[in-house]
Amino acid sequence: MPTIKINDVALSVTPGTLVLDACRTVGIDIPHYCYHPALSPVATCRMCLVEIKGQPKLATSCTTTVPPAPKDNPEAVVMEVFTNTPAVADARAGVMEFLLINHPLDCPICDQAGECKLQDYSYHFGSGDSRMAEVKRRYRYEDLGAKIVIDKNRCIHCTRCVRFTREISGGGELTVASRGSHLEVTTFTGKSMDQNPFAGNVVDLCPVGALTSRDFRFRKRVWYLKSVPSISRHSALGNPIWIDHEGNQIHRLRPRPLADRETTHFISDEERQAYPRYNRAGKAPLPSLKGAPASPDAIREALQAAGPVAVIGQGTFGCDAAQRLGELASTPDLRYGSGDKTIPVVLPKYQTSADGILNRRGFTERGFRFGALEELLGKVQRAEVRAVVLLHDDAFTSLAERGVLAEILRLTPFSLALEVQPSDLGRAAAAWLPIASYAEESDFIVNHDGELRRYQKALQPPKGVRTVTAWAKDLAAVPATA
Numbered sequence: 001m002p003t004i005k006i007n008d009v010a011l012s013v014t015p016g017t018l019v020l021d022a023c024r025t026v027g028i029d030i031p032h033y034c035y036h037p038a039l040s041p042v043a044t045c046r047m048c049l050v051e052i053k054g055q056p057k058l059a060t061s062c063t064t065t066v067p068p069a070p071k072d073n074p075e076a077v078v079m080e081v082f083t084n085t086p087a088v089a090d091a092r093a094g095v096m097e098f099l100l101i102n103h104p105l106d107c108p109i110c111d112q113a114g115e116c117k118l119q120d121y122s123y124h125f126g127s128g129d130s131r132m133a134e135v136k137r138r139y140r141y142e143d144l145g146a147k148i149v150i151d152k153n154r155c156i157h158c159t160r161c162v163r164f165t166r167e168i169s170g171g172g173e174l175t176v177a178s179r180g181s182h183l184e185v186t187t188f189t190g191k192s193m194d195q196n197p198f199a200g201n202v203v204d205l206c207p208v209g210a211l212t213s214r215d216f217r218f219r220k221r222v223w224y225l226k227s228v229p230s231i232s233r234h235s236a237l238g239n240p241i242w243i244d245h246e247g248n249q250i251h252r253l254r255p256r257p258l259a260d261r262e263t264t265h266f267i268s269d270e271e272r273q274a275y276p277r278y279n280r281a282g283k284a285p286l287p288s289l290k291g292a293p294a295s296p297d298a299i300r301e302a303l304q305a306a307g308p309v310a311v312i313g314q315g316t317f318g319c320d321a322a323q324r325l326g327e328l329a330s331t332p333d334l335r336y337g338s339g340d341k342t343i344p345v346v347l348p349k350y351q352t353s354a355d356g357i358l359n360r361r362g363f364t365e366r367g368f369r370f371g372a373l374e375e376l377l378g379k380v381q382r383a384e385v386r387a388v389v390l391l392h393d394d395a396f397t398s399l400a401e402r403g404v405l406a407e408i409l410r411l412t413p414f415s416l417a418l419e420v421q422p423s424d425l426g427r428a429a430a431a432w433l434p435i436a437s438y439a440e441e442s443d444f445i446v447n448h449d450g451e452l453r454r455y456q457k458a459l460q461p462p463k464g465v466r467t468v469t470a471w472a473k474d475l476a477a478v479p480a481t482a
């Protein structure tokens, strides 16, 4: 591999590596706006300029690649890069001054404040001065449909958003219009971003506060939010996300890109908008038996006295939950999987599975059989199974599957449902226990590609609400009097 020197530090890199990435490997973060690993390079913002020995002008590190070494000297130093020279500092300060020419000083009301690249780079690399004596260009904010709002005054014309709609989501709703100081990012006439099921990503991509989410706009200052690594429950991909929360409420979900995994940069709007269902309102529901509040001990006794137990685990919960739940089954063949949600595949490159069941693989590995509920129904009808424990989330099951589950619960002498909130199906069970939502516990899943993905607890569950693992341990416990 060829060697390059960055500020006199030598390192071996693969030919073709971007200088910007090579700098990152030695801990030097090159400031950048238009560059994004998942988008085509355009080198328009000029913020990533570096000095390269032997080149007469500064070069954009987001488009300059490391050349191959000569064949007769594979270890040769092929490039010497400097990121800390006066020329680089001068260029960065100049670029910042240009980018801020028309930018308003509305940080106190801007949603991006606290995670804004203009703020950060201005602080680190800006000159602190502006020679702009003219009146700044002014636009009113515009709705780009119901999901996205654009404030063009803040735009620095990096075109990340435009490239996203052309290269990733494909709708091409956004474009750059006019020239010079009138340059603006806008939609083609009559188009909005409402039809784009991945529209929310433009908000994450915008390095300044020009594109904002209607949902999050003016709701929270980001420095109050705590970010917890989690995954999306939307599909079997288990996309990595951040749960941004405060006051035991989730305020935002965002993608959590993994290194060298381009598919983890973007999530669908449905995934992004899933958070309200994990925010609890009012008191947590209580354990119940035959429609009346009951103690967990009474439920355990009823289950243990019922006879052969089958478990139905919906594959939308974690592997620890699956393991513990599976142990409640009287025999290993009485572990059944449920959940038959599918998702529409809009971007095949990013959605490599249409399976809407997050942890189907993890449950299968723990002995749960999916698509076998009719078999269980037969066993219940023949009285080979006398009790059923159902782990369920109504959002991931079809009407048809719900019908089979309802029939199983109706015919089983004793049934127990474990749910976050009682559904119609859960209410039909003889007993019901409140479980923590996935945002209220830590566990892991095995996604469609066989990758282990962990998620961490973000919210505190209410008193009396426990994880599936905790309930399952209790339900399996031998009573003290036995």
Ligand code: SF4
Pocket (backbone or CB within 6 Å): 154, 155, 156, 157, 158, 159, 160, 161, 162, 185, 205, 206, 207, 208, 210, 211
């Ligand atoms: S709106 Fe944001 S992402 Fe789009 S060009 Fe302007 S600054 Fe870049």
Ligand code: FES
Pocket (backbone or CB within 6 Å): 031, 032, 033, 034, 035, 042, 043, 044, 045, 046, 047, 048, 049, 060, 061, 062, 063
């Ligand atoms: S990041 Fe390199 S020119 Fe914009």
